[in-house]
Amino acid sequence: MRMNEKIKQTISLISDKLAQLQDPYWLIGSSALVLAGIQLEAIDDVDLLTSNRDADWLKQQWVTKKLNDYLPANADKFLSNFGRYKWGELMVEVMGELKVYQNGEWVPLKIENWEEIEIEGLKLKIPTLLEQYRIFKLFGRDKDLKKANLIIEQTKYSTI
Numbered sequence: 449m450r451m452n453e454k455i456k457q458t459i460s461l462i463s464d465k466l467a468q469l470q471d472p473y474w475l476i477g478s479s480a481l482v483l484a485g486i487q488l489e490a491i492d493d494v495d496l497l498t499s500n501r502d503a504d505w506l507k508q509q510w511v512t513k514k515l516n517d518y519l520p521a522n523a524d525k526f527l528s529n530f531g532r533y534k535w536g537e538l539m540v541e542v543m544g545e546l547k548v549y550q551n552g553e554w555v556p557l558k559i560e561n562w563e564e565i566e567i568e569g570l571k572l573k574i575p576t577l578l579e580q581y582r583i584f585k586l587f588g589r590d591k592d593l594k595k596a597n598l599i600i601e602q603t604k605y606s607t608i
Contacts, residue, residue, distance in 0.1 A: 454491070455479045455491070459494065463567070469502045473498040474496070475494060475496060475497075476559070476580075477494075477495035479494040480575060481580060484563075486603075487598075488598070493540060493541050494538055495543065497543050498544050499544060500545045502544065510540075513533040513534050518532045524549065525587075527546070529545060530544070577599050580595075
């Protein structure tokens, strides 16, 4: 199964709860990159950036799907109302009000430019490719910088 099909399958499994979220939310990370047309070898999860309120609500709704023993890599660089859940072939990671540690302070991740896509009748927001580039650079880990470079390699944005 192709990557974008795995993402769409996972979204279809959680779409009923996503439709009930009260605040704006975005798909970010590798899944958003694939849905925007960037080719990746593999992805492990669908990342959801939500409000704290919606992250708390999803935790209640998905309690039986939660992976309790998981700690995200580089936990010292990121702060959020976090949960990781098993849905089909992919994990779903919820990050309520994600903050990134930069220059000695916690900076909230704000998505400034996005586009809407539709999966299973649900309108989902993903950052534009230029916004994804900015986010990956902000995250700054090796794997994020590689994804930022893929945006340059696979698009018209060769002069970012």
